[in-house]
Amino acid sequence: MSIQWYPGHMRKASNEMIEALPLVNVVIEVLDARIPFSSSNPFIQELSADKPHIKLLNKTDLGDPDITKQWQDYFEQQANTKTLPLDLKNHDPSKQIIDLINKLSPQKEGRNTLVMVTGIPNVGKSSLINCLAGKHITKTGDEPAVTKGQQKINLRNGIMLLDTPGILWPKIENPQGSYRLGTTGAIKDTAVSYEDLAFFAAEFLLEAYPQRLRERFNIEELPRTEIALLEIIGAQRGCLRAGGRVDLERVSTIFINELRAGLLGPLGFETPEIIKAEMQQVAVLKEGKAEREKSRLDKAAARRRKAKSNRK
Ligand SMILES: Nc1nc2c(ncn2[C@@H]2O[C@H](COP(=O)(O)OP(=O)(O)OP(=O)(O)O)[C@@H](O)[C@H]2O)c(=O)[nH]1
Ligand SMILES: [Mg+2]
Incomplete structure (x- = not known):
């Protein structure tokens, strides 16, 4: 099974981006440092291939630092592309980003450099804009699709920013990618099943980060299967139905929310090696x-x- 979520406002936003692009000088794509491959929008990539790109790997506080570094090296090899790891929650990267914009698009006398800020839902585009503007201009929120329309923000330093709604693409063809997007919170709750996400995440963590599971849930010997792991966690968290059976829906929601909040430690769901x-x-x-x-x-x-x- 794969997850699809492409509501009407995203189609509209994509069309508005196509209209705005000819005047755009630099494209900033905000990526999720936990899933830099799955959070790269092929539609944005294709549309803006001829523009200078800044790829910002945001939420590094939730991402595995070694893996984030691998992605940085990978993206830096792409033509006309610069990369920066960000943790907008804890650090202000404004100066570095403004320097990069100026480097990629030297300002013309009396004209603003137009910078389009793009990315999938919930990666931190609006948080970035508020940070660059030095004040709260645009609404942010811990759920996908907070921004529903384009907005221009003049930084008054020769740079004009264009905030855009988070967009996915009509068909997410990589099933693994769609689960990673769901698990990290890029897809609206109503379009995903927490049970499916929890099974995916449990399988991934048992394979890639078993020690984190042992520590978080005090389990000496990990079970082999996802369902057995979720049952142990469910019993610990009191997610029981009448008769003592574990309520899978409830434990799945708790497990995914803990993962998203970083309580299982910083995670890297994918490395450049898996792309091929x-x-x-x-x-x-x-x-x-x-x-x-x-x-x-x-x-x-x-x-x-x-x-x-x-x-x-
Ligand atoms: N942990 C963590 N959270 C962050 C970081 N940057 C932003 N956030 C949070 O991520 C959530 C989404 O941020 P927004 O700026 O609204 O994201 P957006 O990309 O504009 O989202 P849409 O408008 O819905 O597409 C908010 O709760 C932010 O506080 C970060 O570096 N680390
Ligand atoms: Mg937004």
């Missing part, structure tokens, strides 16, 4: 779908031919 394999998986899935679609159309055509010959 996951892109290949997506290609195989697409091929399978194309074949199934062709076979469906062939069968429908055969049924029509049969019905036609029966009528003669």
